[in-house]
Amino acid sequence: DQQVKQNSPSLSVQEGRISILNCDYTNSMFDYFLWYKKYPAEGPTFLISISSIKDKNEDGRFTVFLNKSAKHLSLHIVPSQPGDSAVYFCAAVRLYGGSQGNLIFGKGTKLSVKP
Amino acid sequence: DAGVIQSPRHEVTEMGQEVTLRCKPISGHNSLFWYRQTMMRGLELLIYFNNNVPIDDSGMPEDRFSAKMPNASFSTLKIQPSEPRDSAVYFCASSFWVSLNQPQHFGDGTRLSIL
Numbered sequence: 001d002q003q004v005k006q007n008s009p010s011l012s013v014q015e016g017r018i019s020i021l022n023c024d025y026t027n028s029m030f031d032y033f034l035w036y037k038k039y040p041a042e043g044p045t046f047l048i049s050i051s052s053i054k055d056k057n058e059d060g061r062f063t064v065f066l067n068k069s070a071k072h073l074s075l076h077i078v079p080s081q082p083g084d085s086a087v088y089f090c091a092a093v094r095l096y097g098g099s100q101g102n103l104i105f106g107k108g109t110k111l112s113v114k115p
Numbered sequence: 116d117a118g119v120i121q122s123p124r125h126e127v128t129e130m131g132q133e134v135t136l137r138c139k140p141i142s143g144h145n146s147l148f149w150y151r152q153t154m155m156r157g158l159e160l161l162i163y164f165n166n167n168v169p170i171d172d173s174g175m176p177e178d179r180f181s182a183k184m185p186n187a188s189f190s191t192l193k194i195q196p197s198e199p200r201d202s203a204v205y206f207c208a209s210s211f212w213v214s215l216n217q218p219q220h221f222g223d224g225t226r227l228s229i230l
Binding site: 036041042045046089103104106108 | 119148157219
């Protein structure tokens, strides 16, 4: 059973508008949540993260919101740019023994930002 | 600064053959991760190492898969014998293991096709 779910395989947004990518999880023990961006023929690159004790983290045009009671997080991109077109992966991790644990990834959402 | 380097970028071989994928992590990183990406299962962790020691190999699908990390700057993932269902993109990632402010950095992957 998938612990991290991205239910929208694709999203299309007009340039300049807001992109909202959603992610749901089932394991309440996750300590951190991360978003990665992936261009074709490249590896995923880290975008932004949020601790489970916070509800918002902002970095420039990117903001991640966490709703622990709903086990839901979202990534907002404002304003969206054509260069943001990529596949976005949500990931979650438990920390144990002080070490970085396994990243559990969703299946990704393909964002297309149209000029 | 060099990122995670994987080789080869593409591999096409016949079923039954041995396949060896290679990874050079970022210098100074002491955690190394092998992932497999397929359409059906998305990105899934196969195995990870801390300080060259395998920590969790529960994601390795079968005994046909093996991974080694003989030193801090090199790791291999071997499939012997290979089967068509092993066709996927295989990613290697590395990180500093003590902090999630230092996220995993991914290589560009090896696209493996088993005929």
